[in-house]
Amino acid sequence: MTANVSSTQPASSPSSPLHAVVADDFDAVNQTIVAQLASKVPLVETISQYIIASGGKRLRPLLVLLAARSLGYQGDKHVTLATLIEFMHTSTLLHDDVVDESHLRRGKQTANDHWGNAPSVLVGDFLYSRSFQMMVDVGSLRIMAILSAATCMIAEGEVQQLTNIGNPNISEADYFETIKGKTAMLFEAASQSGAVVAEATSEQEEALKLYGRYLGLAFQLIDDLLDYEGDADAMGKNVGDDLAEGKPTLPLIYAMEQGTPEQTKLIRQVIRKGGLEQLDDVLEIVHATGALDYTRKRANEMADLALAQLDALPPSPYRDSMAHLARLAVDRQA
Template sequence: MSATVHTLPNARQPSLDPVMALVSKDMQAVNSVILSRMQSDIPLIPELAGHLIAGGGKRMRPMLTLACARLLDYGGTRHHLLAAAVEFIHTATLLHDDVVDGSDLRRGKRTANIIWGNPASVLVGDFLFSRSFELMVEDGSLKVLRILSNASAVIAEGEVNQLTAQRQVSTSEDKYLDIIGSKTAALFAAACRIAAVVAERDEGVELALDSYGRNLGIAFQLVDDAIDYVSDAAQMGKDVGDDFRDGKVTLPVILAYARGSTEERRFWEDAMLGHRVSDDDLSHAKSLLQQHDAIADTLVRARLYARRAIDALAPFPAGQARSALVEAAEFAVARGY
């Protein structure tokens, strides 16, 4: 991949404020759907689901569904149910991820698995997946059902693929991109694409929005993987160095390992196997990443994917919706500065 970086348009610090303002009324309707559909006669289900759903997340994926619908001047309400379905899929995957990873923190709060235990977290995740499919069926579109159900399957494949790559420091960059393309970007892509379906646009529009969401999702995950080594717990909402201690072979590690000396490679092999996980080891890992420009080059790639996302919006008319979606892509990578 070329290292050429296009400067993203926008001199001020990008934020999600424009897209949040664009969809604020629609988001109220989506939140009502989320609140009503996570209810159950079993009190633990809404209690546990509510802990995560109300946990301070930006709800970026459902916002993308709503914003893309606005981009297409869709005037109906089908996207409210579907945006809620997207959020339920995302929340279910988070509950399952935290169990798999043994995470203690998410968005700065204790994870559900730490409070209620792994079995309850897995089962409530299953409940939310089921609710998402109920919402898809209510919409009545087989095409929407196909897009979102396929995304759910691809996310699960990505998580399994990541599990098989865990602690495998020889993981290739291509495999890493396959993993994040599945576990993160697939839902971004689907969230955007279904807006074209409900707006009854042609396949060209569907593919353009799919490309926007997919590239945005990859950029978003690349930045997440970079800031795991350079941010702090308050900013990330999770413990610093979690990926390092969990043996997750992300792009910064792949680059540093490929560029390292024999001794440095041995360090990474030991670290990813869980033999070098002290604070001093994390500090040494950070110094190696810095020395070999692994963080900087990960962010270069993130900016390239963000540019591809922005370019995918070129066929759409200029206006508030397109500007907000452009800035969402800018925001995704600005977090890495």
């Protein structure tokens, strides 16, 4: 018999100085997560709690809380907003792992590997549906417009990434357009909606929207870099996973542009067929061409752009945490 997660498995908060400034808000988010996972179908609660409690930095709900508090917000709707953003993100993880046929996420067995594809997809749908119910509770048509548009862009980004697999002809511009939808869009929607709930000025709302976008781009760039130089134990996934799937990420795109004809030909072949048989050869090429340094440079550029947006906010510990977050996004090793 499945345990009732609402009474026996409370969600846990990440512990870091970034989260400390909104620690009470995060406790409220955890309580809301547990309450909103309630379902008359035990498997829905079991899988939902499994994926939500499996670790992660909780950056997207953190952005909501920091954005709202940085503008002096004193209400409680930002807690509901942060929770539904986390549900939206979690649902995409469930769906992504099915699409990618993943077996490991954050060092743990994926839900689809444990329970199968069909339950994972359907529970992902449940979390998406629950998030839209919670949007009604927030009571802002402006926020609903932002988040509903974001869900469409995220889905388009995921489909675009899927169509890019095995295609060595993807340009850097194509790559950035894909990760803007796939990853940066939810960062952007989180920080912008946090601004809206706090009744920001138009200038502040735009600044926080762009802050989230650039932060998300920086975060994804480092994710793609770590696929070629990260620590598997720290990342909770295997080095070379993107290569195995034939994903043309920026390290490979740049390496093909800068490499010799022979090096470019090899990478193109590997992207087309996927697999890890030539991982060592590809790693040698991405290092020799400076592809990882270039990817980190682009990530730092995005972080700098994110930092510049914070000038629109009044000084506060919340703004300081957002600045620190931009730097951590590019300095992390996992």
